[in-house]
Amino acid sequence: ETGVTQSPTHLIKTRGQQVTLRCSSQSGHNTVSWYQQALGQGPQFIFQYYREEENGRGNFPPRFSGLQFPNYSSELNVNALELDDSALYLCASSLLNYEQYFGPGTRLTVT
Amino acid sequence: DQQVKQNSPSLSVQEGRISILNCDYTNSMFDYFLWYKKYPAEGPTFLISISSIKDKNEDGRFTVFLNKSAKHLSLHIVPSQPGDSAVYFCAASLGGATNKLIFGTGTLLAVQP
Secondary structure, eight states: OOOOEEEOSEEEEOTTOOEEEEEEOOTTOOEEEEEEEOTTSOOEEEEEEETTEEEEEOSOOTTEEEEEOTTSOEEEEEOSOOGGGOEEEEEEEESTTSOOEEOOOEEEEEO | OOSEEOOOSEEEEETTSOEEEEEEEOOTTOOEEEEEEEOTTSOOEEEEEEETTOSEEEETTEEEEEETTTTEEEEEESSOOGGGOEEEEEEEEOOTTTOOEEEOOOEEEEEEO
């Protein structure tokens, strides 16, 4: 059974640029949730996708957007990057309303 | 507004002894609680969970206790092993359609050999 994978591992971007992060869910899971973890903080919920539809959103601006594909993999897009977007971005897959299993994360640095 | 709080940033325990990690929450509507362990450069790993209708759940060396009246839960690790050294996050869920997790800030556990 393949676990949750994320790419890339690390990324450095300049303020104002756009970035796309990718996540492959665990086999059999139909739900993907994205979290942002700033240094010294716990992960914060960005949004969730269930069967290709957004299924809930946290307190993040519209420049954070996402997609889920028919194979349940997912993308997180962030436009107009700001310095405060520097963080570890975590993807978690699950069956809806069951325990979430996390990938290793993508470390984004905005300069 | 921090709905899930882990007030101890760090904890040091001797190998073989009990580790007790604590978590407090403010929202009485949470219906499910989880503990995750995180090593550096890895994502959080699910450890154990408990429904709000229970007060205890046990899985091997890990036991989670829930005190709803005090809005408090704790994770007990017995016996502690050096490989348990990691950051432990408490998380809570409101259930419903989204099941988003609300995390605490984590406690760094160091198990000394």
